[in-house]
Amino acid sequence: MKPRAVLLDLDGTLVDHDGAAAAGLRGWLPALGLVATDEAIARWAAVQEPHLAAWRDGRITFAEQRRRRLRDYLGADGADAELDELFAGYVTHYESAWRAFDDAAGALAALAAAGVATAVLTNGTRGQQLRKLSRTGLADRAGPVFTVDDLGAAKPHAAAFHRACERWGHPPAAVLSVGDNHALDVLGARAAGLSAVHLDRYGRGPADEPHRIASLRDLPPLLGAARLT
Structure with missing residues (x-):
C-alpha cells in the first residue's frame, strides 16, 4: 500500500528547535553570569536526553525532567518552585526564537x-x-x-x-x-x-x-x- x-x-x-534552543541559551545564560559558548550549548543538548527519555517512558513528569536537567547542567539544587522559575527564564528566550x-x-x-x-x-x-x-x-x-x-x-x-x-x-x-x-x-x-x-x-x-x-x-x-x- x-x-x-x-x-x-x-x-x-x-x-x-535546535536553533531556538541555542538562541534561548545565548539570551538566558548571561543573566545567570555564564557564557553561552558553543561547548555550553552542546552540553545542554547532551544533558537533556536521559531526562527526556525518562519522561517519554512515563517514569517522571514533564516538569520533573526540566528540574533534573537544571540540576545536572547548573548544579542547581533548589526547591521545585525555584527550579521551575529558573527554567521559565530559558523558556522565554527559547520561545521568542521559534x-x-x-x-x-x-x-x-x-x-x-x-x-x-x-x-x-x-x-x-x-x-x-x-x-x-x-x-x-x-x-x-x-x-x-x-x-x-x-x-x-x-x-x-x-x-x-x-x-x-x-x-x-x-x-x-x-x-x-x-x-x-x-x-x-x-x-x-x-x-x-x-x-x-x-x-x-x-x-x-x-x-x-x-x-x-x-x-x-x-x-x-x-x-x-x-x-x-
Whole structure:
C-alpha cells in the first residue's frame, strides 16, 4: 500500500528547535553570569536526553525532567518552585526564537495540493506545541496535532503511533512517518507498522538508512514511489 497520509514530527522537522534552543541559551545564560559558548550549548543538548527519555517512558513528569536537567547542567539544587522559575527564564528566550524551516510551508502546501493528508505527532506538550505552530505560521497548514498529553504515550513507543493513526482515521500501513530523529520517528514508526523516511538535514546519518531526504522539498515526489518500508 502506498502512503496516502503523512505524519510529521515537529521539532527539528517543521520548526528549528535546535536553533531556538541555542538562541534561548545565548539570551538566558548571561543573566545567570555564564557564557553561552558553543561547548555550553552542546552540553545542554547532551544533558537533556536521559531526562527526556525518562519522561517519554512515563517514569517522571514533564516538569520533573526540566528540574533534573537544571540540576545536572547548573548544579542547581533548589526547591521545585525555584527550579521551575529558573527554567521559565530559558523558556522565554527559547520561545521568542521559534522559526519554521524555510522548506516547511512549501512542502505542506505541495502535499495538500496533491491531496495528501498531513498531521503532526510530537513528543512536546500540547500547549507549547500548538503555540509553536501558530507563531511560526504553520497551524493552519499542518493538520491535526497529536501530543503526549493527548495520547498518553510518546515516540518511539508503538502506542503513540497507533493511537495517533486511530484518532486520525488512517491505518498505520497507509501512513508515512517523517522526522529528523531516526530512533524516534523512523525506527519507532516502522516497528508500529508505518512507513518512514528520515529527514537528515545535516547529513549525520545513519548512512545505511535507505529512505532518507535532506529537505522537506524532497518529500512530495517520494509519495509517487512504491511503499517505503
